[in-house]
Each structure stands twice: as C-alpha cells, then as structure tokens.
Amino acid sequence: MPADDRRPTIPPAGPGRTEDPARHARDALRDAILNGEYLPGERLVEAQLCERLGVSRFNVRAALQDLAADGLVKVERNKGAHVRKVTLDEAVEITEVRMVLEGLVAARAAARVTDEQASELDEIGLLMRRAVNAGEFRRYGDLNQRLHGLIRDIAGHRTADGIIETLRGQLVRHQFMISLHPGRPAISLPQHERIIEAIRNRDPKAAESAMREHIASVIEALRDVDATELR
Amino acid sequence: MPADDRRPTIPPAGPGRTEDPARHARDALRDAILNGEYLPGERLVEAQLCERLGVSRFNVRAALQDLAADGLVKVERNKGAHVRKVTLDEAVEITEVRMVLEGLVAARAAARVTDEQASELDEIGLLMRRAVNAGEFRRYGDLNQRLHGLIRDIAGHRTADGIIETLRGQLVRHQFMISLHPGRPAISLPQHERIIEAIRNRDPKAAESAMREHIASVIEALRDVDATELR
DNA sequence: GCAGCCAATATTGTCAACAAAACTGGAAGG
C-alpha cells in the first residue's frame, strides 16, 4: 500500500464555516469522484475521507449514502463503499433512458418556448457552428451542455430534469471521452441545429424525434469509443 | 395531540433476528407509508418511529434518508421528516416520465419477447377481459400491475425498471384512486389489449405508441379523479 | 510449496449521551 496519500485535502469551505458539514462533504466528495480523483471501483474508506474532507465520520457516512442514491457509489453492508463502475451495457441503458426523457423535455420545450428563449437557442446554435469551424472542441462541449440545459429550463419539467441530471452524473467519464472522439462534432452539430429549429417552430413532435435521433447517435458513439479503447 | 398512538407496532421480523435492523426499518416504514398509515404531510418523529419499528434512532435516520432518496419522504435540516405530499402537477409530471419510460420498455419487450412469454401475455389479457366482464375491479387492478411487471421483465432494462419502480411508489395513493374510478377499466382494457398485441407481433414502434397512449389516458384520469375529489 | 487455519489488524456497524436548534405556551406590555 502507498505510504501516504498525496491527494490534496479539501478543507472547510473558506473561513466562513457557516455551511453545514454534511452538505460540504457530499458536494466535495461528488466533485472529487466526478473529477476522476477517485477511479471507478476504488474503495472509499470512511476514515480516510474524514481526513480528506475535514468532517466527522457521521457526515462522511451521510455523504456516501447520498451519493449511493445518485448511483455514484455503491455501498455493501460490512464491506464499505466503492466508486461505482458503469459498464458499457449500463452506459447504453442509461443513455437510452436519457434519450426518451430528453425527448419528452424537448417536446415540452417546443410547446412552451418564448420568443426571447428562441433567440437564445439560436445564438447557442450559431456559437456551436463557429466553434466547430474553428476546431474548438472543448468550447463546443461546453455549448452542448448549455444547449441541453437551456432546453430543460424552457421545458420546466422538474421530475424529468432531476432524473436526467442524476443519470448524467453517472456517465461523466463516458461523456467526456465521447466529446473527444474525432469527427463527433461534425455528426452532432446538424442534429443540434435540427433540434433548435424544431423548438423554434414550436413543433413538439419534431423536437422530440430530433432529440431522440441525436441521443441515439450518442449511443452509437458510446459503443464506438468503447471498442476503440479496448483495441 | 392524541394521548396515545394506537397504531400497531411492527416488531422485529420474527424470532430469527438474523436480518439487519436497518433493512427491517426501511422496509417496514416504506410499507407503512405506502399503506397509508402515515398520511401525506404527516410528520415523522424519530423517537416515535423508534418505538413503532423497534429499532434504534440510528437506524430510523438511515431509513428516513433512504426513503427520502426514493421521494417518499422529505427531510429538512433541523426540521425533521414528513411524508412527501405529491401535488396533482407533480403526479402528472411523474406519470409523463413513466409514459416515456414504459414506452421504451414496451418497445424493447417487443424486440425480445419469447414465444413462451407471449402466451403468458395473452393469458393475462384473457384474465383481464374476464375480470372486467365480471366487474371484479380489484382483480383487474392486480392483473394490470402484473401485466406491466411482466412487460418490464421481458424488456430486462434494469435502469428504466428501477426508475419506474421508484416513481410508482410516489404515486400509490393516486394510482389507487384511479383504479376505483368508475368506467376506468372499460377505457383501459382495449388499450392493454393493443399493447399485448403489439408486443406479440414483435413490433417495437407499435408497442411503444400503444403504451404511451395508454399512459396518456392515465394522465387524463388523474386530472379527472382530482377534479372529482375536490368537488 | 501450499491449503487451511488462526490471530492481529483494519474497517464498518451501532449505540447512548450530549449539544444545538426549533417549537410551545404563557406572561408582559402596548
């Protein structure tokens, strides 16, 4: 075993100390996992997390249970917590669910979009095209997230929104790899543009099917990336 | 306040005592809420639950946190836990999500159904028709649940399955009222039969749209029931 | 060398007591 873990400590959130430690622990641990500081399958020992997060074991346990509910960690009785491993099959299932949920959300967004929101959508579309043309893939990825987020805001479907957000968390690693997949933006850009257009036209059915097609192609990309990686 | 709470105690699960109390507490409390022994909005005081469930406060808290993740209770810091109230709008949202998820599941079931499973579907359809003709509404409700469950088994989509199950829990009360709504079976029976037929024919698209139509009509029923109740 | 066992250790599960916060009822003042 390593003599000492050199990972940075995440001390209390500033000098304020006004926040409750439970929240801090949960958010800090979630960020740490999402940033890949703990790898899938890695064991999460409560005592170590106490030091790392600067909170008591009580709050560490609460955080672990919370993240287990989000599917980010898995806890087994008397065996502790691990970062959850998401297999390719699970990733596909999760993305299938996201496909129908975001389809629902897109349809609803098309039914509720205001003129102001429509031009915001247009602007994102424009920026996306520019980013692709300029080869700024990182920027494109950010815009991608912003677009999906805006659509969900327009739809205002809290239930679907919460589930989508939870599922997204479970896939950060996979999603990240997809965004770097060569040729990916060229495929997804026109799909995004069709989604935007359908919502602008206030056509729920078109918006739903455009969104579903888009995410269906994400599923293909998932499989591709996985195949590429295991070569 | 009531001088004494006469609700039945749920003592340890038999003489075995092999099960962990955390699991027992969680399941017993979930059942109690689902059976309506605690009403929506009712406060859940930890000390009372300790007596009721025969476990320590530690385990009561764990159970409450678990059920909060399932959306059955809501806990507010320093304010305790309440049985979550599901408004009509939320119930509609939840059912919309169920609509697209069960649509996905139905499509997948149609793609994977075996001959044996197909005849099982047929049998349930037959029993449903009989139950409706005989006016056995309670039985029809049970068969309804069995049908949806079988479809989900056939699909084998663990991710969608888990979410659907969670959502169903949040709606037990509403669902129960719908099943007693007069004229409801006459509407839903032919919808169920169309779903069964589409899956039998191994036609995913038809299965998905049949399922979505069915659940869309459940949403209407939800609104009706609510309107009837507040008259 | 190795399979199985046993003690030592590491880790998680549980509890009971205490601290902090929220709620309650009633008294004081307007």
Place this chain on the structure above:
DNA sequence: CCTTCCAGTTTTGTTGACAATATTGGCTGC
C-alpha cells in the same frame, strides 16, 4: 385583544466510544 418576548420542552444534529465483521499476514501440518 393583539403582539413580543422569553423560558421550558421537544426534536433533531453530532460526537466519541465500543461492538461486530471482514481482511490480512503468518504459521502449521501435510
């Protein structure tokens, strides 16, 4: 009569210690 404030009480938040369980590493006998 109403509002405000202040104990007293109830309820939740947190801690540290201890118990139960799993894991590790070495030992023994084959």
